[in-house]
Amino acid sequence: MEKKQTFEEALKSLESLVKELESGSLSLEDSVTKYNEGIRLAKYCHDLLKEAETVIVKIVQDGEILDFPKQEE
């Protein structure tokens, strides 16, 4: 497949797709296609949120980007 969609891209596609469905101007065939795509996008976004675990933290040090050591609470 193509490059993985970011959350934002997927959400945008989903939103514009909902708008198209809302407009009611789609043929029945198109609306079924969009519907399937919409359900797929919603699941994809949901999975991204669910699967994202820990934020990646880096620090700029002496012009280099290094891992930022995890700190105690």
Next chain:
Amino acid sequence: MERKAITVTALNKYLKYRLDNDANLQNIFLRAEISNFKPHSRGHFYFTLKDEESQIAAVMFANNAKSVLFEPKNGTKVLVEGYVSIYEVAGTYQLYVTRMTLDGIGDLYLAYEKLKKKLEDLGMFDAAHKRPLPAFPKTVGVITSPTGAAVRDVINIINRRFPLTKILIYPALVQGDEAKNSIVKMIEKANADAICDVLIVGRGGGSIEDLWAFNEEIVANAIYHSRIPIVSAVGHETDFTIADFVSDLRAPTPSGAAELVVPDREKLKQDLDKLKQKIVYLENNRLSMAHKSLETVLQSLVFRNPDRLLEKSRMRVLALSDRLEQTDPAKVLVKRNEQVTQFSERLDRGFTQIYVKNAHQFEIMAGKLELLNPLAIMKKGYAVVKKNQRIIRSVQEVALHDSIDVVLQDGTVEGIITGIRKEA
């Protein structure tokens, strides 16, 4: 002689005794600036009183604090009355304030107001200059101390809300003389790197002096000129710095800034569920609409009573088939046959007439011909005279002694001319 050791408690008790019995220390009137002000929940004030060179811890108990007529703030210049004593448990001395009044406006506060006015006049706080924050930043830059509470708060909150975002820390000094330069350098570096979609610039709470770097003009300029949107997050809720006015968005605290720059994933999940429900709802609607249309069509007259639709067509078919019948090849053939028969009959008739007529004529002609037949004439006694096979029609064609043939009906006799008599 052995020296007798005393206890820490005894020492502090002694010091307290000495201070408490010093008339000068028991009736103090002081001009100072408030710093590190911390109101206690029970109504006591804990703070530091200072001038340019020195400071002293101060406390004002609730019964006295009640009578203070203004809201004490860091940087406020005040006149205080009180006494100095020792807090034995900690071994610290402090000023116990009994009365506190305002002493004009603090120098730092003045500087702050002056700069604020200047920048405001330059249009640096204009709403038009403020850029919107990205809805889903891929990387959030944090310009602050890498060891302070602020960076930890930001990481924790982003981690909880939207861990799809990366955090890039630009470590900066956030207090002391070098802080302003350090902060400016990191804002510029973040812009040069152009990795982050949004920057949080700030630090945790502290005194007005601690936060002062964020009131410096060069910091304000760096924030103003940043191409990356900046959220300021300096100190506590009540602290307002110049950085807050010039930034694209002011957050009350570093934690607050983290909440402002990234969306909340629980909320996003709810939004996604809503979108999904909407899609399902819309598609169901679309399908039932299509169903209804189909139903309507099926319910229509034509489908309930197809004959009605056929009736018209049938009539048309009849009309057409009438016309078609007239051009039916079989029929045309029959018709043509009839015509042929008629013609041939007419032809026959015509022919017979012609034939009969001609036959009759022929007989007449043949009769006439019969009359002309030389043989028939010769039967009546006529003969043909020939000389050298040529028929003789005149006496002048022969001479005496010519041999002639006389052709009769049944043969030829030969003779010689013996005399010629010419008719007159």
